[in-house]
Amino acid sequence: MPQKIRELKSKLQKAGFVLLKKRGKGSHTMWEHPLLANLVVISGKDGDDADRYQEREVRDALIELEKAKERGDD
Numbered sequence: 155m156p157q158k159i160r161e162l163k164s165k166l167q168k169a170g171f172v173l174l175k176k177r178g179k180g181s182h183t184m185w186e187h188p189l190l191a192n193l194v195v196i197s198g199k200d201g202d203d204a205d206r207y208q209e210r211e212v213r214d215a216l217i218e219l220e221k222a223k224e225r226g227d228d
Contacts, residue, residue: 156203156204156205156206156209157203157204157209158200158201158202158203158204159196159198159199159200159201159203159204159208160200161195161204162204162208162209162212163183163185163196163200164226165196165212165216166185166196166212166215166216167221169186169187169216169219170184170187170188170219171185171194171215172185172186172187173185174186174193180197181197181198181199182195182196182197183195183196183197187215187219188220189219189223190215190218190219190222192215194212194215195211195212196208196212
């Protein structure tokens with residue numbers, strides 16, 4: 155069963171990602187983390203089911219963040 159968009163956003167927020175205000179268009183939101191170069195873009199309303207690629211993108215960003223922390227990039 156797919157996760158909801160709100161769940162993906164919650165995971166990012168708990169990991170320290172910050173929502174960039176007024177950067178996304180429509181239902182798109184952009185998230186950044188100071189240790190990562192790339193932004194994570196999430197599209198859809200909070201109650202929508204997340205697509206597999208969105209779940210994968212969030213999972214990959216969280217893994218990349220853990221690797222950056224292990225390297226001591228902070």
